[in-house]
Amino acid sequence: MKTEQIKIFDTTLRDGEQAPGYSMHLDEKLRMAQQLEALGVDVIEAGFAIASPGDFQSVTEISKTVKTATVASLCRALVKDIDAAAKAVKPAAHARIHTFIATSDLHLKYKLKISRADCLRQIKEMVAYARNLCGEVEFSAEDASRTDLDFLCKATETAIKAGASVVNLPDTVGYSTPEEIYRMIKTVHDKVPNMDQAILSMHCHDDLGLAVANSLAGVMAGARQVECTICGIGERAGNAAMEEIAMGLRVRHDYYKGIYCNLKTEELMRTANLLATITGIKTAPNKAIVGANAFAHESGIHQHGVLANAETYEIMTPESVGVKKTELVLGKHSGRHAFAERLKELGYDFEEDKIDQLFGEFKQLADEKKVIAERDLIALAESKITVRREPKTEWKLDNFVVNSGNLMSTTAQVTLSKGGKIKQEVALATGPVYASFAAIEKIIGHKFTLEDYQIHAVTEHRDALGEVIVKIKDKKGMYRGRGVSTDIIKGSILALLSAVNRMVNDKGE
Ligand SMILES: [Zn+2]
Structure with a gap:
């Protein structure tokens, strides 16, 4: 069988990170980038360099850290955007500029207010400009799926002639069906005269739940790069989920005729877990491939079948995506x-x-x-992974006392230390977590609002560890904190303190 590789272009740190609730700090992005590299993605889109100084720094730091994967920065087809992107990816071992302009009449007329001829001229000039600054340029025709097909072919040809080696044709608004995507990619692939000098790429959104199906339809029609994210996070309803693309190709290699990607799929679970850990947003239990229930066979008939022969109901093994059969435990006597x-x-x-x-x-x-x-x-x-900072600038829990009951208001007395100094405050509220948080706010003297508070038992049984995730917000930004303890009040205080330490030490990125 003839085999052919498709490239996996990860945009978890750009498109994914833009989604509400998924923003990450620099140290978190670096951890994620390293795991993506271990997973074997071909390209990591690290950010939108011109968007903010923080974005620029993230792209630069990821470029310095990542060794085997290509690092890309997104930029509009404008000189100042391209300059920023080129500068940000400069330290990368393999760098790519990813520049885009819309090509649909709707966008040209109402958003950009330019003609089709202007658009082609801009593609020609800006791709050539980017190509002068960076060895590898990807061009994206924004809203490609709603662009006139003849014009899309013209735009693709122009971008390739100007030096783009990847042309991405996104379904920006998640509007298309698999058959339409197939037709679009097939037409461009067959009609564009210089198509042998570049590869086509997919970037699909999940507004109608078709992102993965559309991406795979594009692959069948000749696309050789897929842009996707872990768990499909991304703008609005999200992007195509990388784990679904990868396992679709692996499990159905018979159907996809030997088309494969280079991901080490055994790292998928670990990567999805890291994303959930970093963002504090749990993976849905029914999420394909990496959800907690994806390999659970609850019904009796299924269990019986799986025990007799796993293939009766299992189309892939849990091990192939990195789910371990047995969980090894440690005890009191472990050294x-x-x-x-x-x-x-x-x-x-x-x-x-x-x-x-x-x-x-x-x-x-x-x-x-x-x-x-x-x-x-x-x-x-x-709970121990924190940004590197001076211990003297960090608030630590010294002790707390909470007095609570159903016929009284709750009192919390909290004592914190920082750089050898001890501070104590008392607060009254309707519950123990509320009261301790109020006491901590008084001690640190910095106003914040509580945006999210989650608590869950890490394992089963009554003696389980409670893991608390707290999100707080001040004028500068949002800060996450995590705390674990068998005592949920202590866990809550530790989680708040880790968020508070991030907040008071943030010099503003
Ligand atoms: Zn997108």
Whole structure:
């Protein structure tokens, strides 16, 4: 069978990060970029360099960190945008400028207020300009799926002639059906005379739930790059989900006639989990490939079949996407060595003194609950990942006392320390979390609003660790914090403090 590779272009850190609730800080983007590289994506779109100084810095730092994947920055087809993108991706081992302009009459007339001829001229000049600054240029025809097909062919030909080696034809508004996408890609692929000098790319949105189907239809018609995100996060209803594209090609290689991608699909689960951890947004249980229920066979008939022969109801193995069959546990008698090894296996690379600190907490936890599951360990480790900063600028919990009951108002007394100084405040409120948060706000003397508060048990049973995720907001931005404890009030306070420390140390990106 003839085999052919399609390139996976990840835009989790650009299109995905733009979605409400998914914004990430620089250190989080770097962690995500490293995991995407471990997963084997071909291109990482690191941001929109001209959008803000923070975006520019993210693209630059990711360019310095990533070694094998290509790093791209998005930019409009304008000189100042292209200059910023070129500068931001400069440190990358493999750099790409991704420039775009709309091509549909609707966008040309109402948004850009230019003619088709102006549009072609701009494509020609700006792609050539970008090509002078960077060895690899991708051109996107925004709203391609609603563009007149003859004009789309002209635009593609112009971009390739000017030096683009990838031409992306997005379904920007998520309007098309798979048959229409197939026709669009097939037409451009067959009609454009210089098509042998570039590859076509898909970028589909999920407004009608068709992003993955449309992307794969494009691949069948000749596209050789797919732009997608982990769990399909992205603007509005999101983008095409990378894990679905990859497993679709792998499981149905018979249908897709040997077309494959280079992802190490065994890393998919870990990548989706990292995204959920970083953003504090849990993956839906019924999410294809990486949801908690994706491989759960609850009904009796199914269970019986799977036990007799897994293929009766399982079209892919859990191991092929990185779900482990058994979860290894640690206990009270596990030593520091076994503990450190397990952390490493889970992908955490801590310094020795941090491992000591974590091991102390682990021992304490092992006293409180008999069995420590892998999920407990991850929660513990995640609560320790913080931005590097001076310890003297960090608020720490010294102690707290809460007095609560159903016939009284709740009082919380919280004592915090920072750089050797101790501060204490008392607050009254309707509940213990509310009261402790109010006391902390008084201590730090910095106003914020609580945007989100989530608590969940990391494992089953009554002695489970509670993991608390808090999002707070001030004038400068949004800050996430995470805390774990078998005591939910303590976990809540720790989560708030980790968010507060980010907030008071943020110099504004
Ligand atoms: Zn998009």
